[in-house]
Amino acid sequence: MCGITGFIQWNRDLTQESELLVRMTESMSNRGPDAGGTWISNPCAFGHRRLSVMDPENGAQPMIMNHGDTQYTVVYNGELYNAPELKKELENRGHHFKTNCDTEVLLASYAEWGPECVERFNGIFAFVIWDSGREHIFMARDRLGVKPLFYSDQGDLLVFGSEPKALLLHPAVEAVVGPEGLAEVFIIGPARTPGHGVYSSMKELRAGHAATFNRNGFRSYAYWKLVSQPHEDDVDATAAQVRSLLIDTLERQLASDVPLGSLLSGGLDSSALSALAVAYYKRNGQGNIDTFSVDYVDNDKHFKAHSFQPNSDAPYIQRMVDELKTNHHFMEFDTAEVVEALNASTLARDLPGMTDVDSSLYLFCREIKKKATVAISGEAADEVFGGYPWFHRDEMLNSGTFPWAVAPKMRASLLSSDIAEWTRPLEYLNDRYSDAVAETPLLAGETGKAAQMRVMSYLNITRFMPTLLDRKDRMSMGVGLEVRVPYCDHRLVEYVFNIPWEIKITGNREKGILRKALEGILPDDVLYRKKSPYPKTHNPAYLESVRQQLLDVLDDPSSPVLPLLDVKKIKEIAASKEASSNNPWFGQLMSGPQLFAYLTQVNNWLKTYKVSIR
Template sequence: MCGIAGWVDWNIDLTQQKETVRKMGKVLNRRGPDERGEWFSKNVGLAHRRLIVIDPEGGKQPMVRSYQGNTYVMVYNGELYNTQELRVRLKNRGYNFQSHSDTEALLISYIEWGEECVKYLNGIFVFGIWNVARERLYLARDRIGVKPLFYTQFEGSFLFGSELKALLAHPQVKSEIDKEGLAEILVMGPGRTPGHGVFKGVKELKPGYYLTYDQGGLHECKYWSLESKPHEDDLEDTIKKVRELFVDTVKRQLISDVPICTLLSGGLDSSAITSVASEGLQEAGKGQLHTYSVSYEGNDEYFEANEFQPDADDKWIRLVSDYADTEHHNIVLSNLKLAECLREGVYARDLPGMADIDVSLYLFCREIERDFTVAVSGECADEIFGGYPWYHREEALNADTFPWSRRIDSRTQIFKKEIVDRIKPKEYLHQRYQEALDEVPRLAGEDAKNTRMREMFYLNLTRWMPVLLDRKDRMSMYTSLEVRVPFCDHRLVEYVWNIPWEMKNYAGMRKGILRAALKGILPEGVRKRPKNPYPKTFNPDYFNATRDLLREILNNPNAPLLELIDEAVVRQLVERDHDSDLPWFGQLMRIPQLFAYLIQLNIWLEEYDVTIC
């Protein structure tokens, strides 16, 4: 993967502003430490930072191609998994290739199909193409939103970047948030409303969208969306189709000119990917697959089973590693290091995030990157197939809000009354929830149960899944590790979207249709193992460390956090000597993670010099 940034300006000669564009690229260096490149004309500056995965020589960027008297310049972050099919199709149309890189295949796809090129792509991507003759910028983002892209515009200028930090490196972009940005942080956070960039005037290009920018202005277009239609396949054919799509997706995503590994938790999703990937590498003569898992100091002593984490992972990891014949590596993280690195988590996201859930992934990826450049991970199967407890619990289904944000009253109590009066947390949350429901593509004639389940799947795919994809992208790319997510293949998402609930929940098991499709791919014990989420620490050392750090902030009269919180309420929480048994956000974020989120919020306000206006 890579980092991209750019500036289009109709009023300023950007050949005289090269240093600013270079700064916008430089702050993305962790996304692409291997090469840097820039391209300038009077009205455009483009910056690229490259992590080399495919074709070291043929994939250099910005990539420039001339065709029929026009010139096209592209910066690209991502990976295409249908490059060979594109090359064949384009060669048949008379195009010649100078490399085997997906970068060249992508640029020629744009030259041939123009703005419709995205409809021919299978992959994870954001890219920008400057059409010299038409003086038009084209930006596009993959269908599911695996790769990020932010933009802003002002006074005849348009800026874009892979991360918020690229925009903030421009002198005209200020670290300001208004009432809505504050509500995103305090109410939706660590999630985010699609399209919202939190900082004033900053937007996110939504998944499945492209935009064009020229002297006529900015125009956005939605090129992909979920389509609701009757599911025509019977159970047997559905199981077969899910299996075929899954296996094909995993094997496509093994393409790489550098070593590749998988993340293995011993759960259904990562284990299935590992099994198929191991077979795929052996078929390609690429040797034994390496797998990686993460755990925490003291978890063997302090682990407590609960609804979200019914058992520990260790024995299942060993079982899968032996079954798939992998060389396995277990990374054990320090609980004190988790607390110490909360600052790094903020720098990676440019926002307060998922606390140790973020930081542990950052530390995990940092260890993997010592030996590998590409990893494959099992994210997003639960959103697509219905694996979370909230798909199966009536109180969550009937909550009339996002199931991961049901404790809004508890959250509201920790803020000052004047802040609550300003952002109106309950109203803001309900507004965003209703907006999401209004987007759901309905199916005429669907019964009440399937109608509600379709809503739940839509909420998870478009509001919850982006939280995890943001986390995966920022934490891994902050260590220069590319992580691929096969369950986000749009063909699989489209097909499973219309499978009725009773079939998805086949045999009364969570993700039952996926489990049926994986028969023979996994050991039976793993195939039937209840869902376990990403591993977290249970060691009280982390609770104590975050409590101590938050105490320090509370005792600092100049801490910016104090402008937002009800200090007395937070001090009461800090003086408790035990954790809470119910997450305040998602599945894993309990009291220590609330402490850590407030710590990260203070770091963000301070280090990014955020002004609330």
């Protein structure tokens, strides 16, 4: 994976802007620690940082290709998992390749098929191409939005980048946040509305979208979206198809010219990927695979079972390691490390995020990077197959808002009266929820429970899943680790989206159809283990540490967050003994220690990025 950035301006000589381009490019050196390159040719200035995964000796970017009378130049972040098939088809059409990297395949695909090339891609990607023949920029992002792409459209100027930090270095892109941006941070956050960049001058190209930029301006459009279709397969045929798709997806994603490992939590999703990877390695004589797990110092002492997390991961991790005979690496972090990394995780996102769930993943990825360059992870299985509690609890299904938007009235009450009046956070939340529900593609005549579960699936795939994909991309790429997410394969997502709810919960279990698909692959105690969330620290020392950090912020008159908040109310909450660490991350996104840490992250973000509120 990589970091891309650049700008296009029609009526200005950009050849004198090399220093600016280098600064923008180098701001993302963590995303691409292996190499960097820039290219300026009016009206374009492109920059690229490379993490070498396929054909490390070749594939430098920006990459230029001449085809016919046209020159094409690309900067690309991602991986095409069907590159071998595309390459063969393109060779049959007369193309000749100089490298074994997928960048050249992507560029040749565009030269051959134009903007429609994205419909042929299986992979995760964000790229920008200068097409000298059409005299336009073409950019696109993968169907589920695994790879990020931000842009700032300013008429005759377009600035783009994998991360906001690169765009903010351009003098035309200001770190200004208005009422919508604040509503995103305080009532939607750490999630984001698709396409919203928080910063007023910035947007994110939506998942499954492409765009063109020429002298007539910028235009974006959807090239892919979820479509509802009748499901004809019975339970057995459905399970067989899920199994087939998952195996094909994973085996495509195991291709790498650098060391590869698998994250292993002992839960259904990661255990399945690890087991399938081990089987593939054995069949192909590739030896053993490295697996990685994470926990916290003394968590065994402080862990308390509850309905969201009935047991700890450790015994199940060991069960899978014994079963698969992997080279396992068990990472453990203490409270001080997790707290210290909170600021690093904010810098990786360029925004406040998921606090300790971010910082621990940042530390985890940093340790994995010492052993592997690529890792497989189980993100998206819960969104796609319906694993979260809100799929199964009536009070959450019928909440009338995003079920992960915990206590929105309480969250809104944290704002100062002036900011609350300016941002209207509850109205903003209701509007974004209504937009999402209205977008849902229902089958003709679909009503009742079927329609309700279709909406819930759509909300999770298009609104909640991007939160976790953002997290995984920023925390992993922040340390130069590529993480692949097989459950985001668009073929699998399209198929499962149309499986009726009663089949999805086969056996009256959450993710029942996935469990049935994995019969014989996992031991029964892991196969039927109840969902357990990403591990978080239960140590009361973490709560006390982030509480004190927040109190220090509130007591510092120079803290930029103070004018935005009802400081008295927040101090009362911080002084309360009711705050608990014993909720899963998705049950306390803005309560207890996550609230304290999040507000501190907001303050650090405002200060570090010199954000102007207006």
